[in-house]
Amino acid sequence: xxxxxxxxxxxxxxxxxxxxxxxxxxxxxxxxxxxxxxxxxxxxxxxxxxxxxxxxxxxxxxxxxxxxxx
Numbered sequence: 859x860x861x862x863x864x865x866x867x868x869x870x871x872x873x874x875x876x877x878x879x880x881x882x883x884x885x886x887x888x889x890x891x892x893x894x895x896x897x898x899x900x901x902x903x904x905x906x907x908x909x910x911x912x913x914x915x916x917x918x919x920x921x922x923x924x925x926x927x928x
Contacts, residue, residue, distance in 0.1 A: 863890050871901035873909070878902055 863884055869877035881898055884890045 859884075859889055863894070867894065867898045870898045871905070873902065873905045 866877040866881045
């Protein structure tokens, strides 16, 4: 199980959302520590912040506006 948790940590740090969910499940079952979760979630959030851009946010706003206009 430790090996699986390590793989989920790597995947979550690379931005994989499902790996993050699996790590939280493992934490709730007592298979990983709070420090591990904190470090992984920090890496995940930093990656998400790096991926954000004004152009992407503008496209999302246009898309949401077009959906609500229907």
